[in-house]
Amino acid sequence: MRLGKKMGxxxxxxxxxxxxxxxxxxxxxxxxDGESQAVGNGDDEIKVGVAMPTETSERWxxxxxxxxxxxxxxxxxxxxxxxxxxxxTQTQQIDQMITQGADLLIIAAIDGTALTSQLESAAEQNIPxxxxxxxxxxxxxxxxxxxxxNYKVGVAQANALLFGLGLTDKDGxxxxxxxxxxxxLFAGSLDDNNAHFFWDGAMxxxxxxxxxxxxxxxxxQTDIEQAATLRWSQEAAQARMENLLTSTYSGDTKLxxxxxxxxxxxxxxxxxxxxxxxxPTMKDGLPVVTGQDAEIASVKLIQDGxxxxxxxxxxxxxxxxxxxxxxxxxxxxxxxANDTKTYDNGKKVVPSYLLDVVTVYKDNIQSExxxxxxxxxxxxxxxxxx
Ligand code: BGC
Numbered sequence: 001m002r003l004g005k006k007m008g009x010x011x012x013x014x015x016x017x018x019x020x021x022x023x024x025x026x027x028x029x030x031x032x033d034g035e036s037q038a039v040g041n042g043d044d045e046i047k048v049g050v051a052m053p054t055e056t057s058e059r060w061x062x063x064x065x066x067x068x069x070x071x072x073x074x075x076x077x078x079x080x081x082x083x084x085x086x087x088x089t090q091t092q093q094i095d096q097m098i099t100q101g102a103d104l105l106i107i108a109a110i111d112g113t114a115l116t117s118q119l120e121s122a123a124e125q126n127i128p129x130x131x132x133x134x135x136x137x138x139x140x141x142x143x144x145x146x147x148x149x150n151y152k153v154g155v156a157q158a159n160a161l162l163f164g165l166g167l168t169d170k171d172g173x174x175x176x177x178x179x180x181x182x183x184x185l186f187a188g189s190l191d192d193n194n195a196h197f198f199w200d201g202a203m204x205x206x207x208x209x210x211x212x213x214x215x216x217x218x219x220x221q222t223d224i225e226q227a228a229t230l231r232w233s234q235e236a237a238q239a240r241m242e243n244l245l246t247s248t249y250s251g252d253t254k255l256x257x258x259x260x261x262x263x264x265x266x267x268x269x270x271x272x273x274x275x276x277x278x279x280p281t282m283k284d285g286l287p288v289v290t291g292q293d294a295e296i297a298s299v300k301l302i303q304d305g306x307x308x309x310x311x312x313x314x315x316x317x318x319x320x321x322x323x324x325x326x327x328x329x330x331x332x333x334x335x336x337a338n339d340t341k342t343y344d345n346g347k348k349v350v351p352s353y354l355l356d357v358v359t360v361y362k363d364n365i366q367s368e369x370x371x372x373x374x375x376x377x378x379x380x381x382x383x384x385x386x
Contacts, residue, residue, distance in 0.1 A: 045076075046075070046077065047076065047102050047104075048071050048076050048078050048079070048103065048104045048105070048106060048326060049079045049081070049093075049097030049098070049100075049105045049106070050064060050067050050068060050071070050079065050080045050106045051081055051083065051090060051105065052080065052081065052083070052108050052132075053082070053090070053108050053109070054084055054085040055084070056084075056085065056264075057262075057293070057295065058295055058296065059295065059313070060108065063132070063133070063315045063319055065080075066316050066318075066320075067132070067319045067322050068080045070320060070322070070323035071323055071326060074323060074326075076326075079100070081093040081097070083110060085231050087114050090109070090110050090115075091115065094107065094115065094118040095121070098121050098127065102127055104127060104128050104326055104329055104330060105122055105127055105128070105130070106322050107130070107132055107136060108132040108133050108134050109131070109136050109192075110191070110192075110231075111191040111192075112134055112135055112136050112137045112191060112192060112193045112345075113138050113191060114191075115136050115139065119139045119141035119142065120139075123140075123141040128143045128329040130143065130145070130146060130325050130329075131144070131145045131146075131350065132146060132147075132318075132322055133146070133147045133148070133194070134192050134193055134194055135193040135343050135350065137345045137346050137347075138345065138346045139345065139347055140347045140348055142348070143329065143350075143351075144329075144335050144337070144350065144351055144352070144353070145343050145350045145352040146318060146352070146353050146355075147194075147352060147353075147354055147355070148313050148318070148354060148355045148356070148357050149354045149356060150193075150194045150197035150198060150201070150354075151197045151198075151200060151201040151342075152201060152356070152357060153292060153311050154197060154199060154201020154261070155202065155204070156201075156311050156359045157198065157201070157202050157291075157292065158201065158202040158206045159172045159359070160308060160309035160311075160361070161257050161259050161308070162205070162206070162209065164282075164288030164308040164309065165177075165179070165181045165183075165215075165256055167179065167209060172205075177214070178212075178213075178214045179209075179215060179216075180215065180216050181214065181256040182253060182255050182256050182257075183215055183217060183256060183257040184217060184218075184219060184221070184241070184248075184257075184258050184259070185217060185222060185258075185259045186229060186237060186241075186258065186259060186261060187224045187227040187228045187229065187261060188229060188232050188261045188262060189228065189230055189232050190225070190228045190230075193345075196224065198261045199227070199261070202259055202261075206259070210222075218253050218255075219244050219247065229262075229265055232265060233264070233265075233268075234265060234268035235268060236268070237260070237264075237266075238268035238271050238272045239268075241258070241268065241269045241272035241273065242272045245272060245273070245276050255273075256288065257288040257289070258273075258287055258288070258290070259290055260291055261290075261291075261292055262291065262292045262293060263291040263292060263294070263307075263310055264293075264295065266289050266291040266298060266301075266307055266310075267298060267307075270286070270289055270307060273289075280306065281306050282305050282306065288308045289308055290307075290308055290309050290310075291307055291308075291309060291311070292310055292311040293310065293311070293312075293313060294310045294311070294360055294369060295310070296375060296383060296385050297383050297384070299360070299365060299375060299380050299383075300383035302362050302365065303362060305362065308361070309359055309360060309361050311358070311360070312357060312358045312359070312360045312374070313355070314372070316374075317355050318355060321355065325353065334351075337352055337353055338352070338353050338354060339351075339352040340352070342354075365380065
């Protein structure tokens with residue numbers, strides 16, 4: 001571990017201030033209490049830079065807010081930045097966090113290979129780096145990774161597609177149905193390490209069905225490079241789906257399902273399908289479309305029988321883990337990993353804490369998303385966060 005003397009001294013200062021605050025009844029960072037002001041103030045304050053990729057997808061806003069509030073509750077000062085999915089903006093934001101004295105960085109990268117020089121300066125200054133949800137690649141200087149089990153996300157997406165087509169039951173057990181069903185495949189952004197894990201999990205799961213002919217990809221676009229969607233863009237996905245409809249489905253060929261790795265991409269695909277008169281719902285023949293992130297607009301589509309499924313990644317739990325890991329580093333300890341094998345970033349295997357995911361269909365929206373307080377029923381009915 002790389003923590004410098006500064007961090008140890010700061011950790012001691014924070015511990016003292018916290019205990020003083022506890023004695024006097026105030027919380028860390030409470031402004032009504034003189035002594036607790038020592039936390040997050042003056043030279044000894046701990047600053048955490050949090051770099052998020054974009055505000056165009058609501059999951060990253062939720063992630064950013066949850067990480068910020070968790071860190072603030074712990075008594076740290078937080079600089080939260082979103083980069084509008086623009087790589088130079090993100091590198092500049094991280095450079096600035098370092099110049100302005102960040103003691104620790106939490107980064108969800110746009111391009112996982114573009115941050116090597118930022119991470120080098122962080123390392124030179126003993127600033128621990130936590131890679132958030134997306135693994136930062138090609139750098140020795142990533143200290144910890146918090147994410148979900150991304151291979152399992154891909155497996156879950158493919159299972160939802162197979163279930164929607166009737167080829168398996170909900171537990172992934174094959175039924176007597178043999179199709180053949182026509183599907184098309186979409187992947188995420190190639191510069192995001194997760195896109196490859198999602199794809200591998202999905203393709204490994206679909207392969208036996210492709211091999212026995214119960215699933216066919218009429219466009220023959222079965223490589224990740226052909227299926228990729230730069231920056232996970234909804235518009236790019238819609239355009240590719242429109243092209244596929246023209247090139248492959250303008251005759252008698254029927255499209256039965258689409259593997260989609262992200263709700264934004266799913267909505268682009270659905271718009272293209274409805275644009276040529278399919279649906280509007282699955283009951284009226286709209287192909288089965290999967291998704292990810294339980295975005296509010298897609299949860300509404302699932303409730304309305306338009307989108308088949310999404311993968312719920314509880315960003316509140318991920319943010320908690322990032323805060324736990326940050327606290328460990330700041331206290332001069334190693335965060336606890338539950339995976340030390342899977343995430344090789346090209347330079348090292350990064351110790352990771354991975355969380356589980358849940359597939360959400362129409363029938364478990366209530367139990368998974370409403371009962372857990374992730375979305376309210378009113379928000380789902382409106383298709384909008386309030
Ligand atoms: C995340 C997904 C998200 C995608 C697009 C991936 O790195 O793991 O949850 O859908 O980025 O933002």
